[in-house]
Amino acid sequence: MTQSSFVPVFDGHNDVLLRLRRGGSNPVNAFLQGEDAGHIDLPRARRGGLAGGLCAIFIPSSDQPRPENVDFVTPAQPDALNETLAMARLLFDIEAQSDGAVKVCRSAADIRSSIAEGRFAAVFHIEGVEAIGADLDALYVLHQAGLRSLGPVWSRSNVFAHGVPFRFNSTPDIGAGLTDAGKDLIRACNELKVMIDLSHMNEKGFWDIAKLSNAPLVASHSNAHTLCPHSRNLTDKQLDAIGESNGLVGINFGVLFLRDDGVKNADTPLEILVRHVAYIAERIGIDHVALGSDFDGTTIPQALGDAAGLPKLIDALRTHGFDDQAIAKIAHENWVRVLEQTWGG
Template structure:
């Protein structure tokens, strides 16, 4: 028998992109009313106990072909900005039409208040800063619009850094680190109190950010390289650095980042997901592990199916030996804590 859902605040979902690209009418209405497609909508979030999370705005690469280096092509800045604004408008449209059932949160207090009243606590997040030019003008405007967390790269190069390509088996030590514009971006994010997301950052970029940034190091949806040798996963040394800054790792539900064979197979046990969470907790402490599902952005274990399967994951964590207080930390308390410290409010 499943335990009652503990509220979950999740570090990463791609529902805005799914709604944007699905081609159906009234994407905001489909999120609010529910549908069969994808992993998340508001009714299923309520069923699964998903109380909120970082709602990513990600602009896909143009076309499907990789370049000569095996990298995904990078969108033009103007095109990326147009797509980013369209998805941001969709997020705000969802909030406006929800009659209080969805709140775009700009502070930790907003998140706590939303969770208390049962309003879905959405945080405006950008994954891959292609919409922002080196002059950073768009960063300041987007921050005024509600942007509170940002990943400088997805897994492709841009004006700021070289995103880690998808490779297995591979170290994350692929390619150069930040550009000068990238270093300016990190300093500006610190100034604006925008949380910097290290998922999709290669190792050189990770260590440059660790040297420059005065904020906790956070990887919103990344796993353990010692357990799965995917380039997207974190080495033990990176995990230790995250701990030393009071940061956090959001465990990614994607099977590609869980399995030790690199196979994209939905018939993957939730026990593997638990194994990654337990490794992080054992190595760097329970206060530094959370959830970063990647719902609507990756293939997750079939046993979970969608967001309604979150109670199954919490029960699997409980069976492993995590107690109620530890589960609350993993489910939402650690995320709210690191965001409060990153945002300074």
């Protein structure tokens, strides 16, 4: 690992809040002081150059641990709202007790200043908005609390849309498009300038959002379907639409979404991850590819290990031929640009 490998990374997706929520009695301390679990805490983030990212609030289905290739039961809305509020409070408690080391960012300027000052730049994101009812009241309240990004669905249906199930050797063209409530949600997100995350969205829902939304199209943690034919990945046509909207794709580190054989094998070389970066950069441009690790939410290559291993990925990108300018765009600049365009500053 070279000194030049230490590049600030702003990451499009992690599930650290859920891991902490399910963990021990002092989750705030576990994040701030570090622990021998999962992929992210503040000490490992600092060692690896992880400068921040979208911190997802995800409500598991009642049938956890979740098996593959199953349509999951949607949590009840009151339970989902209570859990969402609990994890949001955990994020705010981490910020409050961090002595300035963590900032919940509500603007691109917040992210830029946090990176420059060495703070962990956390963005309040919801993955699967079962906490929000069709009346959208909770959306407006959560936005006031700091919500700046959401994925309408995880890989299950709700009142807004249909998530794509986990299926290998399958297209994402599974299920119907947005409901009427879902169309209202997209319009409201545009009004509030909340980023809409297309990861986990099925193909018909993707195209409905592409027609309705006036914001850049973003898939925070998805890969190239051409290289790995998993239903969670993006077809070339979807990639083209993202590029044409001036949006981006955050590359998912999960081996299930990287490998062409669909096997959950942590012994997956980083070069396979880099191959997805290179494919998307070549197809739609270097300005439209970034990182969306899915740390604490999936099995990642053991060669990377956890957030402290990010310089190994930077080395792998450099070995592939990406220069310093391209690496800076992939690592953080593209995310900040798209969020600024979406949020309006």
